[in-house]
Amino acid sequence: MENKISFPQFVAILAIATGKQKKQCEDFLKELFRIIADELEKGESVRIKGFGTFKLVEVEARRSVDVTTGESNEIPGHYKVSFIPSKELAALVNSPFEAFEAVEVADDLTMDELVEPEPEEESASEAVPASEGNGVAEEVPVSEETSCEEVPEMEKAEEPAEPEAATEDDQIYSLPDEKEEIREEQPIEPEVNVTGAVEDDREAYRDDDRGCAMKSHKFGWGFFAGFMTAIVVAAAALLVWLTFFINREEGEVAEIITVEEIDSPVEEGEVSNADSTFADTSAVDTQDVPTRPSDEKVYDTISTTRFLTTMAKEHYGNFNLWPIIYEENQAILGHPDRIKPGTQVVVPPLSKYGIDPKNPADVKRVKEKGLEIYGRYR
Amino acid sequence: MDNKTLIDTLSKNLDISRDTVTSLLEGLTKTLGESGAELDSVAIPSFGTFEPRKRMERVALHPASGKRLLVPPKVVMTFRPSPVLKQRIKESEIGERSRDKVTDGE
Numbered sequence: 001m002e003n004k005i006s007f008p009q010f011v012a013i014l015a016i017a018t019g020k021q022k023k024q025c026e027d028f029l030k031e032l033f034r035i036i037a038d039e040l041e042k043g044e045s046v047r048i049k050g051f052g053t054f055k056l057v058e059v060e061a062r063r064s065v066d067v068t069t070g071e072s073n074e075i076p077g078h079y080k081v082s083f084i085p086s087k088e089l090a091a092l093v094n095s096p097f098e099a100f101e102a103v104e105v106a107d108d109l110t111m112d113e114l115v116e117p118e119p120e121e122e123s124a125s126e127a128v129p130a131s132e133g134n135g136v137a138e139e140v141p142v143s144e145e146t147s148c149e150e151v152p153e154m155e156k157a158e159e160p161a162e163p164e165a166a167t168e169d170d171q172i173y174s175l176p177d178e179k180e181e182i183r184e185e186q187p188i189e190p191e192v193n194v195t196g197a198v199e200d201d202r203e204a205y206r207d208d209d210r211g212c213a214m215k216s217h218k219f220g221w222g223f224f225a226g227f228m229t230a231i232v233v234a235a236a237a238l239l240v241w242l243t244f245f246i247n248r249e250e251g252e253v254a255e256i257i258t259v260e261e262i263d264s265p266v267e268e269g270e271v272s273n274a275d276s277t278f279a280d281t282s283a284v285d286t287q288d289v290p291t292r293p294s295d296e297k298v299y300d301t302i303s304t305t306r307f308l309t310t311m312a313k314e315h316y317g318n319f320n321l322w323p324i325i326y327e328e329n330q331a332i333l334g335h336p337d338r339i340k341p342g343t344q345v346v347v348p349p350l351s352k353y354g355i356d357p358k359n360p361a362d363v364k365r366v367k368e369k370g371l372e373i374y375g376r377y378r
Numbered sequence: 379m380d381n382k383t384l385i386d387t388l389s390k391n392l393d394i395s396r397d398t399v400t401s402l403l404e405g406l407t408k409t410l411g412e413s414g415a416e417l418d419s420v421a422i423p424s425f426g427t428f429e430p431r432k433r434m435e436r437v438a439l440h441p442a443s444g445k446r447l448l449v450p451p452k453v454v455m456t457f458r459p460s461p462v463l464k465q466r467i468k469e470s471e472i473g474e475r476s477r478d479k480v481t482d483g484e
Contacts, residue, residue, distance in 0.1 A: 083457030092411025100450030
């Protein structure tokens with residue numbers, strides 16, 4: 001990126017690309033540019049199909065001021081070499097950004113809503129995904145000379161300004177919060193129905209969760225394990241609830257709960273099955289890495305400052321994964337850049353699509369999915 | 379000089395088939411395009427440098443509808459002639475002529 005490729009290097013690249021001998025490529029390039037230079041010297045323009053046109057452009061003589069002496073002098077008219085790349089070459093060079101299209105800017109946006117983003121001279125290939133949130137396709141005719149600095153750039157906010165800013169720490173801090181929500185959702189049923197014993201049980205869960213929460217940051221497989229834990233927790237909660245009900249009918253509530261608490265084998269025949277399962281699952285639970293927020297199916301609302309990319313970053317830790325949310329909500333969404341603020345979307349668990357955010361191949365696949373989505377609205 | 383003449387001249391001077399020249403030219407476009415996409419510039423000695431430039435996104439007015447548009451960033455290929463080539467153009471007949479014209483005008 002932003003390297004200078006020397007002539008011998010370029011010859012080598014060309015030789016590989018064409019499958020021809022280096023020698024032949026070198027001779028060819030030398031001859032080609034010699035001919036072009038000769039033609040230019042004669043004042044001729046050279047047009048190469050698929051590559052571009054070299055031509056001389058006349059520069060009028062103009063007045064100028066000598067910066068050191070302050071005297072006015074004249075720069076004589078001259079010719080300069082101009083190269084106009086062909087459409088094909090221009091498209092090739094612009095390939096990192098071809099997914100973008102000019103988007104209309106709403107007039108009522110204020111500067112506050114805009115985040116100054118743009119990962120300036122990022123490697124071109126990285127820049128694409130980085131700004132995925134934007135549009136598709138070729139340039140739209142626009143007057144070249146206009147550039148309103150003060151104009152809010154809505155689309156910018158959509159770019160990963162926020163995700164980029166989000167540090168490792170942010171993620172870590174945000175985790176426990178989200179976990180709290182999850183915890184509250186899951187064990188609600190036991191809490192409602194069961195007495196202190198289960199309450200204690202749940203307390204143990206929390207501790208486990210917390211303990212593992214620390215670990216989880218270190219494990220790449222945390223997402224998968226986390227999802228498993230979510231299922232386990234849900235199953236456990238359901239079991240507790242079911243067992244409770246079955247047993248209450250038999251008037252043995254208290255006994256069961258005690259049994260659970262000490263985690264010992266159950267005497268009652270009907271319950272023993274369910275209960276041992278429960279014991280098992282809780283054992284798994286302690287070993288497992290806990291639920292990550294990304295594994296829960298949650299709802300989120302699009303706003304002028306929250307986009308699919310923002311959500312993807314928040315829930316999955318990678319804004320490039322926005323197509324997953326899009327796909328999940330495909331039925332209610334139109335063009336990915338023109339989602340109405342206030343639209344409520346489902347953020348599906350990553351495992352639903354078998355995506356591991358730590359796996360570059362998966363992320364790449366999702367990115368391609370994103371391009372494909374834009375392709376639908378071309 | 380148009381494309382056909384160029385290919386003919388190249389194939390004659392290098393003693394290779396026109397097909398080979400065509401495929402080499404295509405390869406040239408492809409390799410230059412790919413290096414351009416990486417923002418790598420390619421220097422051709424005594425001719426010039428092909429430099430990709432990144433144009434930042436900007437807000438512009440649509441000339442017809444007057445709407446404000448956010449124009450996405452893009453990469454464009456620019457060519458910077460080497461001093462050698464500039465000198466050659468300057469000293470060539472056409473270069474001399476353009477300077478003469480100025481002195482005539484004064």
